[in-house]
Amino acid sequence: MTPASPPFTSPYSLRVKICGTTSLHDALLSAGAGADAVGLIFASISRRRVAAEVAREISLAVGPAVGRVGVFMDQGLDEVLRTAEASRLSAVQIHGEVSSLYLSTLACYYPVLRVLRPAELAGQSTSPGGDQTPTIQPRGLADHTLMLDAPNPGSGQPLDWESLRASFPAGAWLAGGLGPENVARAIQVLRPGGVDAVSGLENSPGVKNPGRVRDFVREARKAALLAFPESYPQ
Numbered sequence: 001m002t003p004a005s006p007p008f009t010s011p012y013s014l015r016v017k018i019c020g021t022t023s024l025h026d027a028l029l030s031a032g033a034g035a036d037a038v039g040l041i042f043a044s045i046s047r048r049r050v051a052a053e054v055a056r057e058i059s060l061a062v063g064p065a066v067g068r069v070g071v072f073m074d075q076g077l078d079e080v081l082r083t084a085e086a087s088r089l090s091a092v093q094i095h096g097e098v099s100s101l102y103l104s105t106l107a108c109y110y111p112v113l114r115v116l117r118p119a120e121l122a123g124q125s126t127s128p129g130g131d132q133t134p135t136i137q138p139r140g141l142a143d144h145t146l147m148l149d150a151p152n153p154g155s156g157q158p159l160d161w162e163s164l165r166a167s168f169p170a171g172a173w174l175a176g177g178l179g180p181e182n183v184a185r186a187i188q189v190l191r192p193g194g195v196d197a198v199s200g201l202e203n204s205p206g207v208k209n210p211g212r213v214r215d216f217v218r219e220a221r222k223a224a225l226l227a228f229p230e231s232y233p234q
């Protein structure tokens with residue numbers, strides 16, 4: 001089987017994902033704010049965990065234009081695939097230690113966002129000779145899309161964007177401590193393929209702050225206009 005095609009079909013060069021969605025109300029809020037995708041967390045350690053039945057209701061309600069990304073950490077292939085099917089997910093996001101076979105098998109079924117910490121990126125993107133030349137896979141050939149995130153996902157801790165500038169892989173997504181106040185700067189520095197946030201957009205874990213969700217999408221779109229002018233009609 002060949003890997004599933006890229007996650008989303010937004011006309012913009014920047015995807016915006018609102019993670020940690022636990023209710024239909026908040027899913028519709030994010031969709032209405034113009035997000036490309038909602039994140040539905042199935043990782044057992046999360047305070048934002050959602051049941052597959054609720055996730056399925058959300059998936060059916062937001063419709064095909066909004067991505068439904070299932071978030072998994074240290075979970076077996078069988079569990080991921082069964083949950084994805086039951087919840088009508090359109091993509092999966094994988095945290096934790098997994099093999100390349102795990103990722104390529106999953107990619108036969110769903111577009112995959114593979115989450116790495118900055119320290120892991122160094123190992124991935126440097127050439128075998130040890131020099132710091134990034135060996136970036138062309139986007140169309142990769143079986144997953146990278147996402148850079150802080151060591152503790154969902155903790156609101158921003159990455160040091162400046163120090164990542166030289167090694168940030170083309171098309172990778174960015175997470176970690178993003179919110180309406182800083183997303184524009186992050187986009188300007190790293191030109192990521194997507195941005196993702198959770199704790200900066202909440203009133204409490206798993207409950208969105210509507211104003212902050214709307215402001216985040218708006219600020220990200222405005223920044224994308226400047227960072228990717230070629231993607232927008234003149």
Ligand SMILES: O=C(O)c1ccccc1NCC(=O)[C@H](O)[C@H](O)COP(=O)(O)O
Nearest residue numbers: 019046153154155156176177197198199
């Ligand atoms: O958010 C969680 O509770 C979580 C727990 C375990 C694995 C992943 C989790 N979240 C995944 C995300 O994609 C978050 O949006 C990302 O880590 C950014 O979080 P934040 O820094 O709070 O914006």
